[in-house]
Amino acid sequence: MPEWLNIVVRSIVxxxxxxxxxxxIGKRQLSQMxxxxxxxxxxxxxxxxxxxxxxxxxxxxxxIALTIFALFPVAMGLLAVKxxxxxxxxxxxxxxxxxxxxxxxxxxxxxxxxxxxLLEQLRLKNAFQVSNVEFAVMExxxxxxxxxKSQNEPLTPKHMGFTVSPTTEPQTVIMDGNIMQESxxxxxxxxxxxxxxxxxxxxxLDNVFLGQVDxxxxxxxxxxxxxxxxxxxxxxxxxxFTLKKCQADIELFALSTKDQAAKMLFSTSAERxxxxxxxxxxxxxx
Amino acid sequence: MTVSSQVKQTMASLKSAHANLxxxxxxxxxxxxxxxxTQAAQDxxxxxxxxxxxxxxxxxxxxxxxxx
Numbered sequence: 001m002p003e004w005l006n007i008v009v010r011s012i013v014x015x016x017x018x019x020x021x022x023x024x025i026g027k028r029q030l031s032q033m034x035x036x037x038x039x040x041x042x043x044x045x046x047x048x049x050x051x052x053x054x055x056x057x058x059x060x061x062x063x064i065a066l067t068i069f070a071l072f073p074v075a076m077g078l079l080a081v082k083x084x085x086x087x088x089x090x091x092x093x094x095x096x097x098x099x100x101x102x103x104x105x106x107x108x109x110x111x112x113x114x115x116x117x118l119l120e121q122l123r124l125k126n127a128f129q130v131s132n133v134e135f136a137v138m139e140x141x142x143x144x145x146x147x148x149k150s151q152n153e154p155l156t157p158k159h160m161g162f163t164v165s166p167t168t169e170p171q172t173v174i175m176d177g178n179i180m181q182e183s184x185x186x187x188x189x190x191x192x193x194x195x196x197x198x199x200x201x202x203x204x205l206d207n208v209f210l211g212q213v214d215x216x217x218x219x220x221x222x223x224x225x226x227x228x229x230x231x232x233x234x235x236x237x238x239x240x241f242t243l244k245k246c247q248a249d250i251e252l253f254a255l256s257t258k259d260q261a262a263k264m265l266f267s268t269s270a271e272r273x274x275x276x277x278x279x280x281x282x283x284x285x286x
Numbered sequence: 287m288t289v290s291s292q293v294k295q296t297m298a299s300l301k302s303a304h305a306n307l308x309x310x311x312x313x314x315x316x317x318x319x320x321x322x323x324t325q326a327a328q329d330x331x332x333x334x335x336x337x338x339x340x341x342x343x344x345x346x347x348x349x350x351x352x353x354x
Binding site: 166167168187215216217236238239242243246249250253257266268276280 | 316
């Protein structure tokens with residue numbers, strides 16, 4: 001066998017083997033790599049290249065070294081899942097940079113992080129003023145996580161004491177004019193329902209680019225023809241306002257009747273209806 | 287419009303709202319929302335029955351306005 005053919009065979013074989021090994025190591029992103037992944041990655045590439053071009057020894061020797069280097073991080077990963085101690089060594093620990101609103105200069109030095117860098121990382125997390133930060137930690141992968149002081153945290157419905165409608169993820173039921181049977185079945189609906197809804201909106205299936213069903217089983221569509229205005233689903237709002245109207249009517253009856261028993265009945269009904277409305281308001285309007 | 291027909295109209299609207307609430311309860315995939323809707327539908331139903339009683343009373347007092 002001529003030498004060049006030998007190299008071709010070696011290259012292809014080691015490439016194929018390298019591919020299999022890489023699949024074994026798994027799909028961790030580069031940023032999530034541990035120290036061992038990093039070391040193994042460099043070395044494995046080098047060994048593979050060496051095996052391909054070095055004609056002296058048998059290929060098997062190269063493959064043995066490759067296997068060990070590739071499987072070592074896998075084994076360490078498995079161990080790390082089991083034990084916290086191993087995890088601390090393999091993955092490393094986070095370093096606290098700011099605690100109780102005070103910068104820990106020693107830890108900054110340990111991570112070789114300059115003040116400018118710290119400020120830059122904080123700004124990336126929308127903390128332009130250090131006094132707004134309660135706690136910041138450098139994660140093992142090098143990113144900085146920031147906890148703002150509670151008065152600087154973004155406002156949420158919880159802060160305002162609002163009850164909001166519980167939502168589940170919407171399902172995409174129409175894509176490029178085709179019905180997605182699987183996602184339709186996931187929410188317990190069928191073709192008949194979908195076609196009826198489209199009829200209600202007055203659009204044909206071919207014209208729909210995208211259709212989504214929200215947790216209230218209301219259909220929202222985007223059409224190819226952007227000139228056509230699609231009516232928004234109204235049943236929820238309509239029902240809400242019907243309830244409100246009925247409540248006002250009953251209150252009016254309570255005011256206008258002279259019969260004491262009837263007044264009583266109407267006013268208690270009005271109150272009860274008001275309670276019903278209060279309960280469903282977050283569901284139907286937010 | 288007589289009083290009884292006004293009450294009847296409100297009752298009809300409330301019945302429709304009740305039916306819608308039950309539809310929402312059936313349609314929603316979220317357990318918490320389902321429960322809230324079901325409860326609201328039940329309460330609405332009991333208010334409808336209260337109004338119904340009142341309509342019956344009015345009609346027995348003034349039978350000439352019976353019917354729609």
